[in-house]
Amino acid sequence: MNAPGLLIGAARSSSGKTTLTLGLMRALTRRGLRVAPVKCGPDYIDPAFHAAATGRDGVNLDSWAMEAHLIESLAAKVSAGADIVLAEGAMGLFDGAPGGAAGVGASADIAALLGWPVVLIHDVTGQGQTAAAIVRGVAGHDARVKVAGVVLNRVGSERHRRLAGEAIEALGLPVFGALPRNERVSLPERHLGLVQAGETQGLDERLEALADFIEAHVDVDVIVACATIAATSNVIPDASRKRSDRESSVTPDAPVAAVDSRSPAPRASGMTGVVATAPPAQRIAVARDDAFSFFYPHLAQNWRDAGAEVFFFSPLADAAPPEDCDLCWLPGGYPELHAGRLSAAQGFMKGLRRFAQRGWLHGECGGYMVLGRALIDAAGEAHEMAGLLELETSFARRKLHLGYRQARLAADHPLGAVGVRLRGHEFHYATVLREEGAPFALARDAYSDDERPAGLATNGVSGSFFHLLA
Structure with missing residues (x-):
């Protein structure tokens, strides 16, 4: 049970x-x-x-x-x-x-x-x-x-x-x-x-x-x-x-309804584990450190359950995405607090550019900003980013963007064919100064049927402020 x-x-x-x-x-x-x-x-x-x-x-x-x-x-x-x-x-x-x-x-x-x-x-x-x-x-x-x-x-x-x-x-x-x-x-x-x-x-x-x-x-x-x-x-x-x-006091010697750890707990419907869907790639590199920490563990687990392999690396340690991976995923986080270090991490930046020549790169929120041309921090200082998308963002001019989003893929993508719908959310303070090119998706919030272009996608590189949940 x-x-x-x-x-x-x-x-x-x-x-x-x-x-x-x-x-x-x-x-x-x-x-x-x-x-x-x-x-x-x-x-x-x-x-x-x-x-x-x-x-x-x-x-x-x-x-x-x-x-x-x-x-x-x-x-x-x-x-x-x-x-x-x-x-x-x-x-x-x-x-x-x-x-x-x-x-x-x-x-x-x-x-x-x-x-x-x-x-x-x-x-x-x-x-x-x-x-x-x-x-x-x-x-x-x-x-x-x-x-x-x-x-x-x-x-x-x-x-x-x-x-x-x-x-x-x-x-x-x-x-x-x-x-x-x-x-x-x-x-x-x-x-x-x-x-x-x-x-x-x-x-x-x-x-x-x-x-x-x-x-x-x-x-x-x-x-x-x-x-x-x-x-x-x-x-x-x-x-x-x-x-x-009290008859129901709890002590370490009397654990609460302990579950046998040798087998997974069943769902009420009799199924176990996460329902697996097709992973976006076979070998997936995911950035993970203080600048890229906004990644839902159930996504990695779902991908693994579907047969994919997931590998983590640290851009702040100047690590490049593993070259034997098919997809590189840059999650959100706090790149604005580490913009100088990221800009100076040439092993990481050059690795992204090399990866884009043979695999697919996708960035969510903070990861999306890092794939752009420049990121301006809260003090107004501009930092050069990967330059793989025509995007410039700023934290010197902050505005809150918050809420659930339903996104429809604007073109075929590792996440699905054109038109596939994704559910997630948006939560950031960045202001977009320049965003030019074909969109990654068409997105709407929970209170409107009005779809608007979201993010960018070109030549195997994509991203948006949209965070995938399901």
């Missing part, structure tokens, strides 16, 4: 989902439990923190971009050999967009599809009993979704905790804990979100501090029991019972 799962959700962004999720992940991991991490929605940064907290790679699940069978398959694969799956929601629990493959892209869709109860973390800043009205609305909004209980966040005092907590408990919803205001447990941020896990100084100590913080103020045992009990029944454990009286 699959490991039991639990989703951390909220009424809005910046409510404390990441704080609670990372704290729980590390707290359970150091107890000896095998925690499988999941991020709902399109996000590259949070999963790296999840991996650091648990020691296990996770997966992104997105109901707008992915069909239900792919979501179920990925969830089954990540839960194999785990004791519990912890999923971090995105934005508000029901926030999404129309026209999705298996839903609207809301975290609630994932909880409903996989039968995971939701622990709601609610920021009570500026609220007392009104918090109960908001929680009541969230808990009753969608009959498919079971809210198991609530954790209060940014509580100012014991009186504040009682005002909000007792009003919520009067609804019949347990309050699993209350986090006091504490800016010392926050993680550093930059323009696309948190500073990447690999660049966060003292990350392990920060994660330990988060785990200590959650253990001190939240009933971790009863939250875990919610997942195990919900996997077999609709009963939510009583958070008001004393720890010593």
